[in-house]
Amino acid sequence: MKKHNFSAGPAILPATVLAEAAEAVKEFGQEGLSILEMSHRSKPITAVVDEARDLVRELLELEDDFEVLFLTGGASSQFFMVPMNLLGEGETAAYIDTGTWATKAIKEAKNFGEVVVVGSSADKDYTYIPKACQIPAHCKYLHITTNNTVRGSQFHHLPERPEGCLLVADMSSDIFSRPIDANQYDLIYAGAQKNLGPAGVTLVIVRKSILGNIQRQIPTMLDYQTHVKKGSMFNTPPVYPIYVSMLTLRWIQGQGGLKAMQRRNKEKADLLYQAVEAHPNFRPTVAKADRSIMNACFVADTAAHEAAFLAYCEANGISGLKGHRSVGGFRASMYNAMDLASVQHLVDLLNNFKP
Amino acid sequence: MKKHNFSAGPAILPATVLAEAAEAVKEFGQEGLSILEMSHRSKPITAVVDEARDLVRELLELEDDFEVLFLTGGASSQFFMVPMNLLGEGETAAYIDTGTWATKAIKEAKNFGEVVVVGSSADKDYTYIPKACQIPAHCKYLHITTNNTVRGSQFHHLPERPEGCLLVADMSSDIFSRPIDANQYDLIYAGAQKNLGPAGVTLVIVRKSILGNIQRQIPTMLDYQTHVKKGSMFNTPPVYPIYVSMLTLRWIQGQGGLKAMQRRNKEKADLLYQAVEAHPNFRPTVAKADRSIMNACFVADTAAHEAAFLAYCEANGISGLKGHRSVGGFRASMYNAMDLASVQHLVDLLNNFKP
Numbered sequence: 001m002k003k004h005n006f007s008a009g010p011a012i013l014p015a016t017v018l019a020e021a022a023e024a025v026k027e028f029g030q031e032g033l034s035i036l037e038m039s040h041r042s043k044p045i046t047a048v049v050d051e052a053r054d055l056v057r058e059l060l061e062l063e064d065d066f067e068v069l070f071l072t073g074g075a076s077s078q079f080f081m082v083p084m085n086l087l088g089e090g091e092t093a094a095y096i097d098t099g100t101w102a103t104k105a106i107k108e109a110k111n112f113g114e115v116v117v118v119g120s121s122a123d124k125d126y127t128y129i130p131k132a133c134q135i136p137a138h139c140k141y142l143h144i145t146t147n148n149t150v151r152g153s154q155f156h157h158l159p160e161r162p163e164g165c166l167l168v169a170d171m172s173s174d175i176f177s178r179p180i181d182a183n184q185y186d187l188i189y190a191g192a193q194k195n196l197g198p199a200g201v202t203l204v205i206v207r208k209s210i211l212g213n214i215q216r217q218i219p220t221m222l223d224y225q226t227h228v229k230k231g232s233m234f235n236t237p238p239v240y241p242i243y244v245s246m247l248t249l250r251w252i253q254g255q256g257g258l259k260a261m262q263r264r265n266k267e268k269a270d271l272l273y274q275a276v277e278a279h280p281n282f283r284p285t286v287a288k289a290d291r292s293i294m295n296a297c298f299v300a301d302t303a304a305h306e307a308a309f310l311a312y313c314e315a316n317g318i319s320g321l322k323g324h325r326s327v328g329g330f331r332a333s334m335y336n337a338m339d340l341a342s343v344q345h346l347v348d349l350l351n352n353f354k355p
Numbered sequence: 356m357k358k359h360n361f362s363a364g365p366a367i368l369p370a371t372v373l374a375e376a377a378e379a380v381k382e383f384g385q386e387g388l389s390i391l392e393m394s395h396r397s398k399p400i401t402a403v404v405d406e407a408r409d410l411v412r413e414l415l416e417l418e419d420d421f422e423v424l425f426l427t428g429g430a431s432s433q434f435f436m437v438p439m440n441l442l443g444e445g446e447t448a449a450y451i452d453t454g455t456w457a458t459k460a461i462k463e464a465k466n467f468g469e470v471v472v473v474g475s476s477a478d479k480d481y482t483y484i485p486k487a488c489q490i491p492a493h494c495k496y497l498h499i500t501t502n503n504t505v506r507g508s509q510f511h512h513l514p515e516r517p518e519g520c521l522l523v524a525d526m527s528s529d530i531f532s533r534p535i536d537a538n539q540y541d542l543i544y545a546g547a548q549k550n551l552g553p554a555g556v557t558l559v560i561v562r563k564s565i566l567g568n569i570q571r572q573i574p575t576m577l578d579y580q581t582h583v584k585k586g587s588m589f590n591t592p593p594v595y596p597i598y599v600s601m602l603t604l605r606w607i608q609g610q611g612g613l614k615a616m617q618r619r620n621k622e623k624a625d626l627l628y629q630a631v632e633a634h635p636n637f638r639p640t641v642a643k644a645d646r647s648i649m650n651a652c653f654v655a656d657t658a659a660h661e662a663a664f665l666a667y668c669e670a671n672g673i674s675g676l677k678g679h680r681s682v683g684g685f686r687a688s689m690y691n692a693m694d695l696a697s698v699q700h701l702v703d704l705l706n707n708f709k710p
Contacts, residue, residue, distance in 0.1 A: 001387050002387055002388075003388055007392065007394045008394070009394070009591065010391065010393060010394060010594060011392055012392050013389065013391055013392050018380060018381065018391065021380050021391065022377045022381045022389075025380055026373065027357075033357075033358055033674065034368065034377075036365065036368055036373065036599060037360055037366055037368050037373075038365060039362045039365060039675060040365060040554060041680075042675075072427035072428050072555070073427050073428055073576060074427075074591055076590040077428075077576045079575075080574035080575070084574075104575075107575070108574055108575060191591060193591055197391075198392070198595050199395060199591045199593055199594045200427070200596055201555075219466060220431070220435070220463060221428060221431050221434070237554065238427070238555030239554045239555070240596070241555055241596075244391060319388065320394060325396075
């Protein structure tokens with residue numbers, strides 16, 4: 001029996017994508033080979049990478065200056081690659097600290113230049129998005145985490161920034177979940193394992209014009225320019241994770257693109273948040289205006305109710321609902337591939353739960 | 356029709372591994388989920404990573420001081436991570452230059468300390484393994500590439516080195532192909548996509564006692580100690596590539612381990628090299644004593660014969676026989692998973708080829 005998969009990541013993927021992805025492991029098209037054993041430089045595989053790149057460009061309507069890269073190392077590696085490539089010694093970068101990943105990104109950036117934290121919600125346990133942040137005029141870039149997977153908070157409006165200050169965003173857990181004005185950004189990165197594909201590939205979208213402007217010696221593999229020049233084929237890329245991501249991007253496009261995803265995601269999130277708010281024993285943890293449409297975090301009034309509801313859900317085909325180990329409570333991750341029916345099922349369980 | 360897959364990497368994997376790997380994409384065990392959408396911290400997935408780690412330990416008979424890590428970024432990322440973690444400023448490392456990957460490793464190491472090239476086969480286009488290399492007593496480590504995938508050369512004897520000089524090896528294309536005395540090494544790394552699994556995971560085997568001894572500031576993700584402490588789970592690891600690697604390691608063990616692999620691989624290599632040597636229009640490119648049992652490189656006497664034989668092979672179900680784009684000629688990669696029957700098929704074509 002297929003479970004209702006509320007895992008925060010690696011996370012639910014469309015059923016049709018999984019079926020096609022399984023076939024390719026047996027045999028890829030009519031190639032007489034499994035996709036797992038084909039050279040990354042063979043025509044069928046370079047066609048996969050090209051299609052994935054084109055789909056990212058189309059879905060986000062990217063200007064020509066952008067390059068789309070498929071790297072590895074997760075968003076965690078972008079925490080240091082961003083300042084290593086963009087922040088010269090003595091230069092300053094602005095970060096907004098919305099917890100967890102943003103906090104880690106700040107820590108890594110400090111090894112490369114000056115970091116000013118222009119906003120933080122640490123005072124209220126990261127349950128809101130800081131507003132009206134003042135970004136000093138000399139900052140090289142502003143870094144935001146558009147969606148905090150662990151806390152369930154999400155930027156719904158872009159912060160203002162001084163002219164000339166670049167915008168860098170970790171979109172690991174909300175990329176492709178809604179239309180964005182991608183051309184307002186200068187560098188976007190995302191681990192694939194939420195809306196995009198399985199674990200093992202990291203999407204980086206970067207303006208070519210912002211690269212190569214600092215003096216630091218950068219190892220070849222860590223220099224974005226290496227991968228721009230070689231079209232993500234400097235070394236062997238993670239072929240299968242890229243392939244599954246390409247299938248998922250095709251699926252997103254087939255469903256109607258990012259507008260359709262947003263409609264779907266908002267409907268699911270509204271349904272769940274309303275049910276949690278209406279229930280006498282549960283409450284959402286994040287400020288209403290800043291709630292994520294991807295990860296809904298909520299808590300029960302007592303530890304006993306929490307344990308009982310979790311057990312009740314698990315007995316009824318729900319997987320991955322437990323909150324992050326650093327936070328507790330519940331986290332319902334409702335990425336693109338999740339059907340409304342799964343959220344309705346969770347809401348039904350919530351409404352039936354009378355402790 | 357299944358092709359005879361002589362690709363240098365990503366490369367042939369055992370048929371039973373591919374069948375099981377395809378099933379797991381549909382549903383992993385009785386979990387009600389695809390392996391691609393399961394949390395890396397769920398019990399079934401941590402069990403996969405644990406088993407993969409244990410199998411590496413068992414197959415190589417590793418001492419307790421070793422830690423087995425599953426990272427990303429390919430061997431190309433180890434080219435800089437090795438010196439970044441092991442070579443303090445002002446310290447010296449010795450490298451043997453057997454071409455291509457060794458040459459790249461040397462280039463990256465120079466950013467971190469002094470590099471002395473103690474042996475090189477560049478004078479003869481990397482067609483042999485340098486012997487009797489003299490390694491200065493003060494060298495922190497000696498780095499070798501045990502098998503050059505592109506040139507088809509392989510170390511069959513370990514170079515001698517001064518006491519206290521660590522031994523670091525890139526074994527990307529011959530790990531698990533033969534028994535080695537792994538405890539003579541201090542750090543071994545290998546991209547998975549030859550004998551181990553699909554592209555997307557990098558195996559690193561490192562002695563814990565050699566880490567943390569230098570002053571340099573290292574980004575968290577690039578510090579081996581981060582991954583040692585967290586058992587390769589500091590961030591989301593490439594779950595599926597690790598899973599397929601685990602299945603392949605199980606297969607190796609089931610076949611009789613590294614001794615059985617060596618027997619099989621030697622039989623295949625002997626068969627092919629003898630046929631090439633016996634043919635009036637072809638010759639192997641590498642010195643006899645240094646030929647790889649993984650990648651057999653050979654050339655034809657004329658460009659016309661080369662093109663004709665390649666076309667003849669492709670018309671007869673052979674894939675991936677073309678030499679590396681930097682070298683030309685032919686390269687028959689005969690990794691663990693290749694059956695003797697495929698090599699026999701290639702030899703039959705060779706014997707039938709009378710231009």
